[in-house]
Each structure stands twice: as structure tokens, then as C-alpha cells.
Amino acid sequence: MVTLTDRCLSNPGADIFVPDGVSIEEALKRTTHLAVGAHHDDLEIAAYPAIEHCFENCGAWFAGVVVTDGRGSSRTGPYENYSNEEIREIRRREQIRAAMLGDYGIVIQLDYRSSEIKGGINESLASDLKKIAEAVEAGEVISHQPLDRHPTHIAVFYHVLEALRRLPDKQQPDSFIGAEVWGKLDWLSSTQKMTLDSGRREHLAQALIGVFDSQIAGGKRYDLGEIGHRHANATYGDSHSIDKFTQASLALDLSALLNDPSASACEFALDAVDRFRGETKQRLIDWES
Numbered sequence: 704m705v706t707l708t709d710r711c712l713s714n715p716g717a718d719i720f721v722p723d724g725v726s727i728e729e730a731l732k733r734t735t736h737l738a739v740g741a742h743h744d745d746l747e748i749a750a751y752p753a754i755e756h757c758f759e760n761c762g763a764w765f766a767g768v769v770v771t772d773g774r775g776s777s778r779t780g781p782y783e784n785y786s787n788e789e790i791r792e793i794r795r796r797e798q799i800r801a802a803m804l805g806d807y808g809i810v811i812q813l814d815y816r817s818s819e820i821k822g823g824i825n826e827s828l829a830s831d832l833k834k835i836a837e838a839v840e841a842g843e844v845i846s847h848q849p850l851d852r853h854p855t856h857i858a859v860f861y862h863v864l865e866a867l868r869r870l871p872d873k874q875q876p877d878s879f880i881g882a883e884v885w886g887k888l889d890w891l892s893s894t895q896k897m898t899l900d901s902g903r904r905e906h907l908a909q910a911l912i913g914v915f916d917s918q919i920a921g922g923k924r925y926d927l928g929e930i931g932h933r934h935a936n937a938t939y940g941d942s943h944s945i946d947k948f949t950q951a952s953l954a955l956d957l958s959a960l961l962n963d964p965s966a967s968a969c970e971f972a973l974d975a976v977d978r979f980r981g982e983t984k985q986r987l988i989d990w991e992s
């Protein structure tokens with residue numbers, strides 16, 4: 704069992720918070736679901752099915768990791784005149800509030816500037832993520848995926864992939880899931896798309912996204928957009944059957960990228976596009992031939 708303290712992490716501003724006050728070692732050890740998000744509030748959007756699954760569930764614990772520091776956050780409205788340092792502090796506090804509200808097992812904020820991680824693999828970040836993955840040995844790892852449109856999300860995806868590939872075989876997670884944030888996944892082929900129940904506690908989902916006031920009051924209605932999207936996923940997923948869930952989140956199984964460590968994430972993403980192209984062609988070609 705590898706343990707961890709905030710002093711083991713690369714950045715002096717890194718922070719580890721355990722909402723229920725058990726030791727960091729115990730909080731790491733109990734983790735079943737590990738999620739790594741680029742920004743504050745990505746966990747609550749991308750990894751919500753795992754958060755909901757772990758909520759008030761004594762057999763499952765959620766560990767959340769936020770990679771970037773929040774200094775580059777957009778700010779308007781009441782936060783318009785906040786300095787980079789002030790908005791960083793606000794966003795860190797919002798993440799702590801979400802962890803308390805969502806009954807997370809532990810939340811780790813790594814405090815990287817976005818610019819530090821977008822120029823190829825940053826060894827400090829890859830090392831931090833490997834240490835965390837080793838310490839928690841989670842069965843399920845959730846992060847961003849290569850079809851996302853946000854460059855920082857792509858950067859985090861590649862760092863998580865790199866960190867997991869560096870783990871010994873016996874510490875590899877059972878599942879590695881890439882979730883949607885920017886660039887939704889409803890177009891994915893049903894041969895690849897994972898439809899996850901995210902509708903059992905809408906009030907919790909609303910509250911968790913609503914905690915991030917600096918984003919919502921600052922002009923981005925993620926609270927409305929994300930919950931509406933989950934309702935749409937539940938209804939528009941399959942035209943020939945009734946809704947299985949009241950709300951759903953979509954994701955992509957990335958396990959193939961761990962099973963074959965030499966597999967290209969770019970090829971994996973393009974294969975998804977090719978499947979969509981092939982299915983579209985199949986629906987239309989007979990009409991035009």
C-alpha cells in the first residue's frame with residue numbers, strides 16, 4: 704500500500720482534503736472510483752455517475768483529482784474584478800464544498816497551470832497521477848477522453864493514460880472510462896457508447912454543479928445545460944425503446960488503450976469517427992443508389 708501526503712505531490716500549492724476527517728491513508732485505501740478532471744467542476748459534470756453511485760454507499764468511495772489551478776478561469780458578473788489568485792482561491796473552496804456535499808472520500812487539487820501541461824507529457828504531473836493511482840488502486844478510473852474538444856481536457860487525458868500505462872499490471876484498473884464534457888458523445892456508435900444512469904438524485908446533481916457559483920454567476924449556466932443534456936441523453940438514446948433512465952451520462956470505454964500499451968489514442972478516436980461515418984453511410988446509401 705502506497706500512501707501519500709500533499710508534500711509528496713509536485714506543486715507546493717497542492718492540497719489533499721478528506722471530508723469526513725479520516726486519515727489520508729484510510730481515505731486512499733477505501734477508494735473504489737478515481738476520477739481525474741482538468742478543471743474545478745469537471746468531476747461533477749464528467750464523473751457524476753460515479754459520484755452518485757458512491758454517495759451514502761458504505762461499500763464505494765469516490766476520490767476526485769483536479770489538475771489545474773483555476774487561475775485562468777473566465778470571470779464576469781460578480782467575479783469580474785477578481786485577480787488570478789483570488790479566483791484560484793474561490794475555485795479551490797468551491798471544490799472543497801462539492802467534496803463535502805457529495806460525500807467524496809477524498810479530493811486532491813494538484814495546482815498546475817494549464818499552460819504547463821499542454822506541451823507534451825509533463826513528467827511532474829505524470830508522476831503525481833501515478834502516485835495517486837498507486838495509492839488508491841481504484842477498480843474504476845474516470846477521466847476525459849480523446850474526442851473532447853477542450854485542449855486542457857485532451858492534455859489531462861493523455862497524462863492519465865500515461866500514468867496508468869506506467870502502473871504494474873496488477874495495479875491496472877478494471878475499467879478506464881472517458882466521459883463527456885466539451886463535445887458530447889450522443890453521436891457515438893452504440894457499439895462503443897456507454898450509457899450511464901445519472902438520474903437517481905437530480906437534487907444532488909443540481910447542488911453539486913450549483914456549488915460552482917464563480918462559473919454559473921460568472922456567465923456559464925452549466926447547471927441548466929448539463930442537467931438538460933442528461934435528460935436528452937436518456938430520451939434520445941434509443942428511438943425504439945422507452946427511457947431506461949430518467950437522466951443519462953455518456954462515456955467511452957478506454958480500456959483498449961490500457962490493454963494494448965502501444966495503441967494510439969488518436970487512432971482510437973478516429974476509429975470512433977469512422978464507425979459513425981460507416982453507420983451514417985449505411986442509413987443513406989440505398990436511397991441514393
Ligand SMILES: [Zn+2]
Pocket residue numbers: 741742745853856884
Ligand atoms: Zn474542464
